[in-house]
Amino acid sequence: MSLIEDLTALKTEAVERINATGADIESLRVNLLGKKGQLTALLKGMKDVLPAERKIVGEIGNDVRQTITAMLAQKKATEEAAQLAAQLTSETVDVTLPGSVHKVGQPHVLQQIIDEIEQHFLGLGFEIIDDTVDSPEVETDEYNFERENLPKDHPARDMQDTFYITPEILLRTQTSPVQSRSLEKHDFSKGPLKMIAPGKVYRRDTDDATHSHQFHQVEGMVVGENITMADLKGTLLSIMQALFGEKHQIRMRPSYFPFTEPSVEVDVSWNEVTPDTKPEDIEWIEVLGAGMTHPNVLRMDGIDPEKYSAFAFGLGPDRFAMLKYGVDDIRQFYLNDVRFLSQFNRKGN
Numbered sequence: 001m002s003l004i005e006d007l008t009a010l011k012t013e014a015v016e017r018i019n020a021t022g023a024d025i026e027s028l029r030v031n032l033l034g035k036k037g038q039l040t041a042l043l044k045g046m047k048d049v050l051p052a053e054r055k056i057v058g059e060i061g062n063d064v065r066q067t068i069t070a071m072l073a074q075k076k077a078t079e080e081a082a083q084l085a086a087q088l089t090s091e092t093v094d095v096t097l098p099g100s101v102h103k104v105g106q107p108h109v110l111q112q113i114i115d116e117i118e119q120h121f122l123g124l125g126f127e128i129i130d131d132t133v134d135s136p137e138v139e140t141d142e143y144n145f146e147r148e149n150l151p152k153d154h155p156a157r158d159m160q161d162t163f164y165i166t167p168e169i170l171l172r173t174q175t176s177p178v179q180s181r182s183l184e185k186h187d188f189s190k191g192p193l194k195m196i197a198p199g200k201v202y203r204r205d206t207d208d209a210t211h212s213h214q215f216h217q218v219e220g221m222v223v224g225e226n227i228t229m230a231d232l233k234g235t236l237l238s239i240m241q242a243l244f245g246e247k248h249q250i251r252m253r254p255s256y257f258p259f260t261e262p263s264v265e266v267d268v269s270w271n272e273v274t275p276d277t278k279p280e281d282i283e284w285i286e287v288l289g290a291g292m293t294h295p296n297v298l299r300m301d302g303i304d305p306e307k308y309s310a311f312a313f314g315l316g317p318d319r320f321a322m323l324k325y326g327v328d329d330i331r332q333f334y335l336n337d338v339r340f341l342s343q344f345n346r347k348g349n
Contacts, residue, residue, distance in 0.1 A: 003045050003057055010038055011064045016069045025076045025242045039065060075178050076292025108256055109325070109344035110216060110333055113243075113317040114198050117218050120242045121196050124235070127182075128222070129197045133176045134185075137200055143246035148259040149296045159265045161204035170201035175219035176259060179293075180314060183223065183301040188308070198317070209329040216317045221293070223303065223310035229262070231312035232290060240287070243320055247272035251284060260291025260312060270323075285323060 014032050014322050018025075032038055039061070108113065118128055129135055141152075150157055163171040175270040178197035186193045197219040222231065233252060240250050250262040267284035271277075290313035295305035303310075318330055325344065329332070332340050 003042065004050060006042050007039075007064050008044075009061050010042060011067060014064075014068045018068070019073055020100065022050060025072055025079065029072050033065065039068070047270070063168050082141070106342075106345045107231060108333075109321055109341060110317050112344060113321045113324070114216065114218065115331070116243060117239065117315060117317065118198065119195070120217055120239055121220070124194070124238070126194045126196050128157050129178055130180060130199060134181045135175070135199050136171055137198050137202075139170060139172040139177050141170060143180055143217055144170060144172050147180040147297065147300050148174075149294050149300075150258050154258065163204060166260050174201055174202050174314065175199050175310070176314070178219055179221045179297075180225040180301050182221070183298075186223075188224075192222060194222050196220045207331060209331070212318070212330050212334070214334075215330070218315040218317060219312070221310060221312045223293070223298070223308055227292075227309040227311055229292060229311070232292070232313070235311075236266055236288070236290060236313060239315070240266075243324060244268060245272065247274065249273045249282070252290075255289060255291075257289055257291055259294050259297050260289075261294045262288065263291035266290055266313075268323075286313065287319060287323065290314070302329065 010032075014028075017028055017032075021183060022124075024128075030037060034040065036069070044062050046054060046057060046061075077270050107329065122128065144162075145154075145157060146152070161197045162173050174233070175197045178199070182195050182197075198232050199219075200214055201217050205213050206212060220263065222235070236252075237250050241248055249269045251267050251269075253267065255265040257263040265286055266288045268287050270283040270285050271281075273282055293310035298305045298308065298310060318333060321327060321333065322330060
């Protein structure tokens with residue numbers, strides 16, 4: 001029998017074996033196409049084929065190899081699909097079983113307070129400034145102190161113990177620098193500037209129950225024509241009642257800040273105040289500082305204090321959270337104790 005006849009017979013035999021039910025595909029591949037397989041053994045006889053016939057024999061050999069390879073691949077794919085179908089049938093999910101409840105995360109309690117503050121002031125038409133360009137945490141001495149009416153020899157600088165990186169670069173001790181950066185960009189032909197700036201600030205405090213070297217502030221400022229102390233009081237009353245309840249009141253006491261004149265400390269009533277509440281029965285708690293922006297601050301920011309007036313205030317979300325939820329140690333907010341933080345889930349999950 002010639003080599004051509006042997007190759008043709010092998011092709012016929014291979015097709016029958018591959019199509020046979022229960023054929024072992026891998027064993028067939030090794031037996032037919034492996035290094036010691038039938039096709040390899042037959043093709044070794046090419047050395048005895050006449051030169052004129054080698055091309056024809058080679059083409060037939062390639063056809064046999066390609067046919068067997070394609071049929072093996074198809075048979076394997078068919079068997080894998082059948083196995084998958086059988087597996088899916090045997091592993092049918094019982095849709096009547098109760099599903100697993102996954103615990104949903106929540107914003108940190110301090111972020112919840114900041115969100116409440118932002119939503120309230122957005123409703124009042126304020127702009128929120130919290131990007132790193134206009135509200136950088138690494139600040140210059142000029143914006144952090146000098147633009148806030150605190151020259152280098154001013155004794156009030158001792159009120160804030162500062163983290164200096166260089167003599168002129170520092171970690172900001174307050175969010176007040178955002179006021180100056182906002183005033184530089186604001187176009188008063190389009191109306192007054194009304195902004196708040198939430199962010200982190202840093203001071204060289206010893207951490208204890210009421211102090212932290214890092215905490216949050218929300219700076220607020222309104223600049224325009226005919227801005228008065230009455231506007232400041234109405235604004236602060238609205239945010240205090242939004243946070244603590246409509247029956248809470250505020251009072252303003254004279255104080256001193258270099259960047260405001262006059263300056264006030266603001267207290268909020270810890271208990272609810274009704275028309276029948278006697279003044280001596282009101283429990284006051286100090287919550288923030290505020291005042292009318294000092295003319296020097298406006299002047300250094302290129303604003304004419306004869307034409308424009310302004311008020312500014314600084315809110316402390318950390319302190320508000322302590323008061324609102326009765327937390328007696330500020331360090332609890334930064335320990336990442338899920339047992340503590342999960343108490344303040346505003347979604348009720």
